[in-house]
Amino acid sequence: MTTEPRVLRPDDWTVWYATLERAFGGVAEAPEERALWQELTEEERSLGVWEGDACVGTAGAFSFRMTVPGGAQVPAAGVTMVSVAATHRRRGVLTSMMRRQLDDVRALGEPLAVLTASEPEIYGRFGYGIGTYQLGATIDTSRVTLPVPADAAGLRLRFVAPVDVQDACEALYARRVAERPGMIARAPGWARLPLLDPEGERHGASPLQCVVAERDGELVGYARFHNKPEWNASGPAGVVTLRDMEAVEPAAYAQLWRFLLDIDLTSTLQVRNRPVDDAWQYLVSDVRRCLVTTRDSLHVRLVDLGAALEARTYRAPVDVVLDVADDFCPWNAGRWRLTGDAKGATCRRTEEPAELRLSVRELGAAYLGGVGLKALAAGGRVEELRLGALDETATAFGSDVAPWLPHGF
Incomplete structure (x- = not known):
């Protein structure tokens, strides 16, 4: 077999969705539920991995606009319907779909990808951080x-x-x-x-x-x-x-x-x-x-780091150089200077000395303002390289209201 995903064709949907249902236990959904998800499916954003006529992997995305701190509604890929057939686990099927999907999200110019996880341990290795709780x-x-x-x-x-x-x-x-x-x-x-x-x-x-x-x-x-x-x-x-x-x-x-x-x-x-x-x-x-x-609840992935950090505002003035690790989307890796306040922000690549070191996963967790950078630092996930940088940045990233996803997708 090949693990190369391909875009869903109109006549693929029934087999593709049955693969998803089987991966989640094999209980068929009610006709009205199935009909709604078929209507909402964006076929051009849906991927399948096939072995002959058999579908062994599924993944999709919805074209959302999500509120970020400051009130802007930012394009975000709502990752959904992800499954791998139990007969084809640990063969790179999921990784191939995540690779193709994030490349496509980047090509579409969406700065963010978001998802809700059936098992939260899965998606951290692809750069998603838990950004909201319910x-x-x-x-x-x-x-x-x-x-x-x-x-x-x-x-x-x-x-x-x-x-x-x-x-x-x-x-x-x-x-x-x-x-x-x-x-x-x-x-x-x-x-x-x-x-x-x-x-x-x-x-x-x-x-x-x-x-x-x-x-x-x-x-x-x-x-x-x-x-x-x-x-x-x-x-x-x-x-x-x-x-x-x-x-x-x-x-x-x-x-x-x-x-x-x-x-x-x-x-x-x-x-x-x-x-x-x-x-x-x-x-x-x-x-x-x-x-x-x-x-x-919502797991957040910065796909275009600079655009994502510029899309939101900040509760307090911030001027910090971030040294970001991102193995899965290496175009985000490196040093970025973030300068912003309640009116807006800029985020550009820089050669200046780093002041905070973290991975894109921690940035995703902190992005919506509900997970504190200081809490992540206390767990060893953020490293302060300039005294005072952590306090300043953590305060700026905070939100006056807790972020929240009101429904799944």
Whole structure:
């Protein structure tokens, strides 16, 4: 066989996607889910490795625009649908696809590649660093309360069919995208993803429900969730699972959380993917009974280092020479002088003495402002070569809000 990837042809998709499904356990997706991913697949950005008529490796990319610190929406390749057949592991299949993919991303002029990893240990060797984390929680709603927000007067909550307010919710989501690094502007077709609701994935819960918050007839927030009725010897013990929520004012945000905590016949609110600085943690009566957890989410890879560092702004003035290692994309390796502040930045190659030494993986981790360079340095991943350079650079790279990826891809 050859491990040389080739671009997907229109009649390849069914076999190609079946290879992906088998690699993830072999359980076929629901028809509506499969149809959506086929519609969203960018065939010209999808790669397969073939042995005769058999597909043994898959990888794809979506053409995203992602918010970075400062609010700019930067082109980013959303790496997706990566798999290698179990019969062809450790033969260079994955490496060949990653090589071709990053070369293509560079040729397209996208400064960043991002992904969510089925196993986080895989992608560090290709230069990806964990750039965002997501918060989960299992909240005991029989013991946890949240006060009525002070500005609740004038807010109206009402149930509505999710599809009936799809456009209004998408417009509200779009307003939020620029406010938090890591969020992705949803292109046409992607608005269907939050409403995807295969019956087989509900595990006994209700179809997707939606409650909207309105003020003077205008949508100011929404929550989409499932409700699973359960009973035990003590009575009702239903579980509410939050799918997603957005609000453009604090009162609507708090009122929606209060609603979720107070749904009749339930005793647990399950939260799976929220920002690590989500404000409800500071509003609830007892955070210990919320069993908060975190896990890795978005992995970030700087493909064009100079363009990527120039695309974002910096929380404090920075002027530093970085000595960057990048074995997989050697065009990034070497010394770069980064000069920037809250208004913008330049990043150019230089022969000046290095002041910080790190790999592109650490730059990817720190890029969105949620992972501190000082924490990486404490773990031996960043080396300070000029006294004071680490403090200055770490402060500049920080973000006032935690970066967050609201949904997978």
